Structures are given as structure tokens and as C-alpha cells.
Amino acid sequence: MGRRLALAITLLCSSLSPFSAVAADGQKERIVSIGPATTELILALGGESSLIATDVSSPEPRGVPKVGYHRALAAEGILSLSPTLVVGSDEMGPNSTLDQLRRANVKVEVMATAPTLANLNERIDTLAHLLGDQAAGSKLKEEIAAQSDTLAAQAKQNKPLKVAFLLLHKGQPTSIAGGNTTASALVTLAGGVNPVAGLHDYKPVSTESLIELQPDLVLVSGRDWQQYQDPDAVLSQVPALSATPAGKNKAIHAIDGHALQGGLSLRSLQQANQIAQWIKQGS
Numbered sequence: 001m002g003r004r005l006a007l008a009i010t011l012l013c014s015s016l017s018p019f020s021a022v023a024a025d026g027q028k029e030r031i032v033s034i035g036p037a038t039t040e041l042i043l044a045l046g047g048e049s050s051l052i053a054t055d056v057s058s059p060e061p062r063g064v065p066k067v068g069y070h071r072a073l074a075a076e077g078i079l080s081l082s083p084t085l086v087v088g089s090d091e092m093g094p095n096s097t098l099d100q101l102r103r104a105n106v107k108v109e110v111m112a113t114a115p116t117l118a119n120l121n122e123r124i125d126t127l128a129h130l131l132g133d134q135a136a137g138s139k140l141k142e143e144i145a146a147q148s149d150t151l152a153a154q155a156k157q158n159k160p161l162k163v164a165f166l167l168l169h170k171g172q173p174t175s176i177a178g179g180n181t182t183a184s185a186l187v188t189l190a191g192g193v194n195p196v197a198g199l200h201d202y203k204p205v206s207t208e209s210l211i212e213l214q215p216d217l218v219l220v221s222g223r224d225w226q227q228y229q230d231p232d233a234v235l236s237q238v239p240a241l242s243a244t245p246a247g248k249n250k251a252i253h254a255i256d257g258h259a260l261q262g263g264l265s266l267r268s269l270q271q272a273n274q275i276a277q278w279i280k281q282g283s
Contacts, residue, residue, distance in 0.1 A: 027084070028050065029050045029084050029085055029130075029131075030050065030052045030081070030082060030083045030084045030085070031050045031051050031052060031083065031084070031086075031087060031130075032051075032052060032053045032054070032067060032078055032081065032083045032085070032086045032087075033051055033054045033055075033058060033087055033088065034054070034055045034058075034067075034070045034073065034086065034087065034088025034089070034092040035055060035057060035058065035070050035088045035089045035091060035092060035261055035262040036057050036058045036059065036258040036261055036262065036265065036267065037089065037123075037261060037262030037263055037264075037265035037267070037268075038058075038087060038088050038089060038111070038123070038127070038262060039051070039054050039060065039061075040058075040060065040265055040266050041123060041124060041127050041140075041265070042127060043060060043061065044140055044266060045124070045127055045128055045131055045136045045137060045140060046131070046133060046136050047127075047131040047133075048061060050131070051064060052064065052081055052083060053065040053078070053081050053083070054066060054067070055067055055068060055069060055070040055073070055088070056068060056069055057069065057258065057261060058258075059258060065081060070088060070089075070091060070092045070093075070261070071091060071092065071093055071094075072093075072094070073093065073097045073098075074097060075097045075100040075101055075104070078097075078101060078106075079106070083106055084107060085106070085107045085108075085130065086098075086101055086106055086107070086108050086109070087108075087109040087111070087127070087130065088109075088110065088111070088262070089110070089111050089112075089113045089123075089261075089263060090110055090111065090112055090113055091113065091261065091262055092110065098110070109126070109130060111123050111126055111127075113263030114263055115181060115182040115184070115185035115263060115264055116185065116263075116264065117144070117148055117264060119264065120144065120263065120264045120265065121141050121144070123263065124137050124140055124141055125137055125141075128140075144266075144269065147269060147273075148189075148269070151189060151269065151272060151273055151276060152189075154191070154273075154276045154280070155189065155190055155276055155279075156191065157191075157280070158190070158276060158279045158280050159279070159282075160191060160192065160193045161192055161193065161216035161217050161279050161282055162193050162195045162213065162214065162215045162216045162217070163187045163190075163192035163193065163194060163195075163215060163216065163217045163218075163219060163275070163279070164176060164177075164194075164210070164215035164217075164218050164219070164246070165177035165181075165183040165184065165186075165187060165194070165218075165219045165220075165221075165255075166205070166218060166219070166220045166221075166238065167183075167202050167221060167222055168220050168221070168222040168234070168237060168238070169223060170224075170237070173204040173205075174204065174205055174210075174238055175202040175204055175205065176196055176199070176203060176204075176205040176210075177196075177202055178194075178196060178197070178198070178199030178201050178202065178203060179194055179196070179197035179198060179199060179200070180200050180201065181201060181202065181260075182259075182260045182261075182263060182264060182268060183221070183255070183260055184197060185264060185268075185272075186219075186259070186268060186271055186272045186275055187275065189269075189272040189275075189276075190272045190273070190275035190276035190279055191276055191279055192217065192275065192279050195213045195215060196213070208240075210238070210240045210241065210244065211240050211243045211244060213244070214244050214245060215244055215245065215246045216245050216246055216251065216282055217246050217251045217252075217278060217279060217282055218234070218241060218246040218247070218251065218252045219252075219254075219255050219275065220234055220252065220253070220254055220255065221254065221255040221256070221257045221260060222257065223257065225254050225255065225256060225257045228252075228254040229253075229254045231250040231251075231252040234252045235247060235250075235252070251278070251282055253274075253275075253278055255271055255275075259271040
């Protein structure tokens with residue numbers, strides 16, 4: 001099902017005809033997109049020709065200038081590209097940079113984010129309006145709804161395993177995802193149970209607590225998430241997991257960090273689908 005979801009989204013994006021958004025003065029819109037979730041939605045809505053730059057966390061599209069990290073943007077670099085619109089999630093900043101852009105008569109659109117499908121649809125509506133193509137937004141939302149229904153059907157068939165989501169950064173304490181995070185939303189969408197859903201945000205977790213939780217499946221991510229694709233690499237950094245069902249069965253998997261930024265996204269849904277498959281394997 002994971003391949004079908006990815007294929008469906010790819011086919012949807014390719015079916016939308018590229019177009020150029022138009023600014024208020026009638027000129028072609030020049031958009032700087034901040035955050036991978038925002039950028040992928042602009043691409044899915046057919047707005048690539050209006051995209052002049054992204055932040056460094058957006059892997060696509062290739063070949064456009066990068067304007068820095070989404071939480072530490074510098075106005076000078078962005079203004080040098082003569083944008084008409086800078087758009088991103090409420091994670092982008094700092095506010096001083098956004099204010100400087102506004103003073104330079106650049107429209108700044110800050111979209112509220114939440115780890116919900118409803119919020120994803122709201123962001124699609126906002127971007128479709130900014131791009132001037134509401135029909136593309138409606139089509140994308142319909143496709144997401146269909147894929148979400150398929151994911152929900154799979155999740156209902158899965159045994160509700162305990163799934164812990166860990167954020168790993170070398171030299172820093174291991175953190176675990178609370179119930180209000182995008183990571184926890186992925187677990188829930190996939191039919192798993194977050195054993196620390198009562199927590200908020202990411203909290204440091206002790207060795208004793210990890211062992212006490214006894215997770216059946218462990219998901220990990222971080223700035224260098226690719227290095228955690230080998231369960232042994234995770235076990236060497238978090239040896240306490242060896243005393244849990246997840247560690248004993250090496251049911252440890254890395255999650256693409258781009259799927260966790262800026263609320264739920266198309267990439268998030270792909271990752272949730274993959275998690276559902278891992279849960280199915282462990283059921």
C-alpha cells in the first residue's frame with residue numbers, strides 16, 4: 001500500500017498543469033517557500049514555475065536557490081531575489097526577519113500548523129488561493145481523503161502495538177515524542193499506540209523510562225536520520241532499547257525528518273503508511 005500511496009501522489013502532482021501565479025499588481029508571482037511541507041504542497045498544486053527559492057530543509061525542487069534554515073532566515077538573502085511572496089509555516093522565523101520583509105513590501109504568509117488532516121486541508125486551501133488555482137486544491141484534497149481512508153482501513157486491521165518515537169541527536173539526551181507532535185500523529189494514523197501520548201512536545205527520556213515503556217516498535221529520526229536506518233546503530237546509541245521487545249526483535253526504523261516539519265504533509269502520509277506496514281509485520 002505504501003507504493004500505491006506514493007504513486008498516487010506522484011500521479012496527482014504530474015496531472016496538475018504547471019502555471020504561474022499572478023501578484024496583486026498583475027506581475028508574475030515570485031514565491032520563496034519555507035519548509036518542506038509547504039514546498040511540496042506548492043509543487044503538488046502545480047506552482048513550480050512561480051517558485052524562485054526555498055529553504056535548505058526543502059529537498060525539492062532541485063536547482064533553485066536556498067535561502068537558509070527555516071527557523072533562522074536572513075532578510076538580505078531573500079530580498080536579493082526580489083520575491084513578491086514568502087510563505088511557510090508558523091515554524092519559520094525569526095519574527096524580526098519576517099517584519100523586515102514586510103517593511104520591504106514583500107507579502108509574508110505564515111500558515112498555522114497542527115498535526116491533523118484538517119489543518120493539512122486548510123494549508124492546501126491557503127496555498128491554492130495564493131496560487132490562484134482553487135480547482136487544484138480541491139483535487140489534491142480529494143486524493144488525500146481517498147488515501148487517508150485506505151490508510152485508516154489498514155490501521156483498523158493492525159494490532160495496536162506500542163510505538164515509541166525517539167528524536168536522536170549525538171551529544172544530546174534522547175527525546176521521546178508526546179501526543180501533540182506530528183510524530184505521534186503518524187503513529188496514530190498507522191494504528192499504533194503512543195505510550196506517552198499524555199506528554200506534550202518532545203521530552204528527554206531516561207534509560208529507566210524507556211525500559212519501563214517496553215515498546216513493541218521504535219521509530220527514530222533526527223537531523224542525521226539516514227544513519228539510523230540500521231537498527232544496530234540505534235542500539236549502540238540507545239543501549240536501553242535492548243531490554244525492550246522492539247530492541248530484541250530489532251523492530252527499529254528510521255523516519256524521514258522532512259516528514260515531521262510544518263505539520264502533516266504528503267510525505268507524512270507516506271511515512272504513516274510505511275509505519276502501518278511495520279506494525280502489520282509485528283502484529
